[in-house]
Amino acid sequence: MPHLTTPAIICAVRHHGEHGAIVRAMTPNDGLVSGYVRGGRSRQVRPILQPGNIVQAEFRARTQDQLASLTVEMIHSRAPLLAEPLPAAAIDWTCALTAAALPEENGYPVLHQALDAVLAAVEAAPAARGWAVALVRYELLLLNELGFGLDLDQCAVTGSREDLHYVSPKSAAAVSTAAATGYETRLLPLPSFLVTGGEAGWPDIIDGLRLTGHFLERSILTDRRRDVLAARERLVDRLKRAVA
Template identity: 35%
Template sequence: MKWEDEGIVLSVKPFGEKGYLVCLMTKDHGRVMGWLKSASTRIKAVLQPGIRVQAHWQARLEEQLGGWRLEPLGGSVAALFTKPLSLSALLSATALCEVMLPEREPHASVYTSLLALIRTLGEDAWGQGYFDFECALLGAAGFRLHLSSCAVTGARENLFYVSPRSGKAVCQTEGALYHDKLLMFPSFLQEGRTPCPKDLLGALDLTEYFIERYILPHGGYGLPAARVRLKEDLRQHRM
């Protein structure tokens, strides 16, 4: 049993004397764990979260762990080491993929969204891409947010709340009576502007509510430490 696909490194852990357990988010095969028997100096240099690789997977049986042969596809996340907040976002995104997605279940939308996010992390305006990524991840995991129009009136203006039960947007006039029971709609989406750290914190509170309530309990996981750290970093950055 063998296949070839492109993928993004999610995590790398030592395995045996010279090997590694490498988890990839692949384009056509979803999240896949495999064993890299050994790695050349060139490959070791790119075995880090966020790196895009061409992956060759092989095993005797489909349900086995399988072995990797990896080839870097170019690109680097080295520049993010001078951008701590961007690096924090990358580590949060890759950690969420590991705990929210079942193994070997294709989710092309998540791969595309993660790749788009990584390509913007070197810039300052990556907040929208990160929020879009978490929304795509929620949808792939089974809970899709509906933020384009009001669930009650169908209006696309004056969106102010989000229903904690349905994940649907609600306009201010319709939701005012239930203010204390509703979640806040990310204002930057309505205003069409780049989110600042404060905006992104509010947006992550929204996605976090649904991740913790509807997704993580089914897998027996808690919110990854890297995701918690991202919010802490955003709080410090806005001070």
């Protein structure tokens, strides 16, 4: 990608050398793109390079294989949210997941739109329940976009589309209450909002996070990507304490 100018969501920042930073940003049409920001650790640029911020990004590279140089201008800052523990944890996790899970320079326009919507919900909602449902749905969408989608349309055993209350941790397929009899403890609860839509209470939200977390850890966040799970654990722990 010799030259690209686009709005982008900052997802991950890593120090490089004494003054620079390597940034991974989610773009609307080109997916996740990396670039080197000269002076990225400076007092002027560092506040721009915060996960969740929307920037105007200009990537330039001499060859297709070279790490691009990147310049950024702020479009929208979410820095004030980083002083609030729950919103900060949500932004940290959602951006870290995106940066860790996606291959670079593959377009995921639906994921970009969904990521932007989740971050906007975190910013706008007065309470965590207003954005937690969107976060679970984003994790589910990411699994689907990467080829690890859950089959929640019908029971894997009976084919029924009614009374779907569980998911098999092995097949990632829904299971009805009747088919689950005697095996409930071996299955993952399927919260109703993932089947019928709408709002959700905290028990269902926590079940939703448990469900998506199982498949993220099994299928995507493996080996060197596992370190980002610490961000998710912090978020889930803070959510549980907030509703206890």
